[in-house]
Amino acid sequence: MGGDHKRLKPGVLFIFITVCLDMVALGIAIPVLPHLIQGFVGTVSAAGWWSGLFNSLWGLTQFGCSPILGALSDRFGRRPIILLSNLGLALDYLIMAIAPNLWCLLIGRVLNGVTSSSITTAYAYISDISEPDERAQMYGYVGAAFGLGFVLGPTLGGLLGDIDLRLPFWVAGLLSLVNAIYGALVLPESLDKAHRKPFSLKDANPVASILFLWRAKSVMRMALISMVSNFAHHVIPATFVLYASYRLGWGQREVGLAMAYYAVWAIIVQGGLTGIVVRTIGEKATLVVGLLCGLLGFISYGYNTNWHIFLFSIPLMGFWGMTNAALQSLMTTRVKVDEQGLLQGALSSLMSLSGIIAPFVFGYILSVMTRPGVDRVWSGAAFFAAALTLLVALLMALGVKDRAKGEPAPPKAPNIHHDGEPLF
Template sequence: MTNTQITGGKRQAALGFIFVTAIMDVLSLGVMIPVLPNLVKAFGGGDTAAAADWNVLFATTWGVMQFFCSPILGLMSDRFGRRPVILTSIFGLGVDFLFMAFAPNLWWLFVGRIFNGMTAASFATAGAYVADVTTPENRAKGFGLMGAAFGIGFTFGPALGGWLWNVDHRAPFLVCAALALCNWLYGFFVLPESLPPERRQPRFDWKKANPLGSLQLLRRHPGLLGLAGVGFLFQLAHNVLPSVFVLYMGFRYNWGPDTVGLTLMASGISSIIIQGLVVGPAVRKLGERGALLVGLFSGFAGFTIYALAPTGLVYLCGLPIFAFSGLIQPGLQGLMTRRVAPNEQGQLQGANAALMGIASMIGPSLFLLPFAFAVRHDATLHMPGLPVLIAASLMLMATLLAWAKAKPAPTLEPQAA
């Protein structure tokens, strides 16, 4: 089977299927953004600093599970196909949401986050799916479409989550479970397989499936390790959003879950505009490297505004600037997927997810502990945006690394099984 452009025939349909699957997946996760930190805070008696400490434990545990499980699922998708891995992940996500919906205390929520981290690989496997059904020249556009799905999910998800929270604190989890189940049914009956048997790995190798073995892939291909470093710094900086922002906006601007949800909705709309209207022209004009650099610098500028904004209105002025960070993933994924063979795309996405797991392990402590310190000493420090400034510094480091390492590369042909 040969690649065709994403504008052609069955592969256009396949990309549409995975786009809908990604939207429903991210929508369920988006609902959780304004909900889970506030539920943790409610269980903890309303203490913001204590909620930040608990969220460190929750997010770090989720990252540990991602680190160990994502390489396994990535290699499984190379060996057995993308479809069964995606379906298994989505079904597990639905069970996790049901578990958390009826959690009577923080420790039950903690167990739910463990299982969530173990199964939350559907979006990473979807990245390998996109690489399967697009040509290298159109791959950034395909990943831009996935970014648009991400934006749509995080546009309507947080607003829905904030509204459901006001109805009932358990309702968001039940709705997310229903979304995951609908997503699973959609995938089961509609989603086709993208990786034919002749292009799969001949066997499942546990040496490649462990995190260190998976990360060795990044060293085997020239230039891939530097790009992975860019992705790691970006993911680490991006961890400030789920780790801190709900608590940060509530503390600094006195915004409740509904206002936070609407703010995240505005951010998502900005992202959709960038992904839908800007990614394609930007990649054509600037190339994947140029789009990546513009996206990284925009993320640095946006985070800086978020950290220093004294009022909610000034904070909102940073939204359209930060939206251009939507160029990062299409440019970065386009550059990285060119450097590996078709039967290594799942392993690549598993390695990327493992790095995201490491970032998720480090990120909560890196951002929440300074935030808790800043809150406790706000009367003298006056810097609740300290963790966001740390994220801005990481984005600047990623920009400089990308300037040095993000070079074009020839596309590899399929390797013999």
């Protein structure tokens, strides 16, 4: 593993904190961004279309930039990529806070997609410092940091949005700046120089990064499952705020509290239960159970007519969070130490590819189903489409080969020596 564990303890804490603060910043914006868009365009139907476009363009920038940043982290280390990402996010939120029109807001959102690489690199960081048998639990802890961020973020965003729709973006930018400063003080590097590899644009473009997954056939099926599952996830940022407003009459405050309730379950499941479940039934079974819970949760969301249904459906969605930890554990033990950044960049490219298409698809479904003359009961159609998507992922997961207990990770690649100037 990369580096001394005692030396890395502040770094481990920082990774959890940076994931949490990034999710707080993202969560702060979620309850208010669709309403800010609606303020520029007018109707819920129009806002649904534009929200989908915003998120699709965000996915497009992620698709192009994530493999480059993943490869750069394999070349120069995880620390500089994470710190630069946090600084970039601070700038992005500032642009969105002062945006005078829809197009400036869109520019801020696109730049956010370029710079929001810290999560991807954080996964590579965790892989650097953890043993194969620890990874499912470690990724569960990262998932708990996600959950904690979503407890604080949407709740804070809803409360701040009631004061002023722009205020949450100012706070999100400040949090990202504080995160960068804190990281500069405490974050050690996790990737030893002996395990770094030269940067090459040939390997860092999104197509080449996906071909890396094709060559690493042991992870390809799992990567596709992750992509399909992520496709379904995009229904939430693309439609949930507007759907809850249209179907239930909720404002920013109610949406923020609902997301916080979900996040509490995410913390319970990913921070406490994921490691236990994996040790008890194995990673494959955990993956299948998680996908099934997500599928049932989306069906429940689509039928939602009052807040009581959320008391049932949100815990189910919390158990869906086990899926990513199980997938990450299975995949990271099947690639070499010097390929972890490339793996995470390739996975991020697939996630971004789904993020290009999914928000527009779900946003368009919401737009059509909220037009005048369409019965309100059909407004949940986007969630039924997401449930169907997870059914595809569930069927794919049945063919995943489980990791044998104690199965070692692939051996470390030989030290890479590069003569002359860096390729980048």
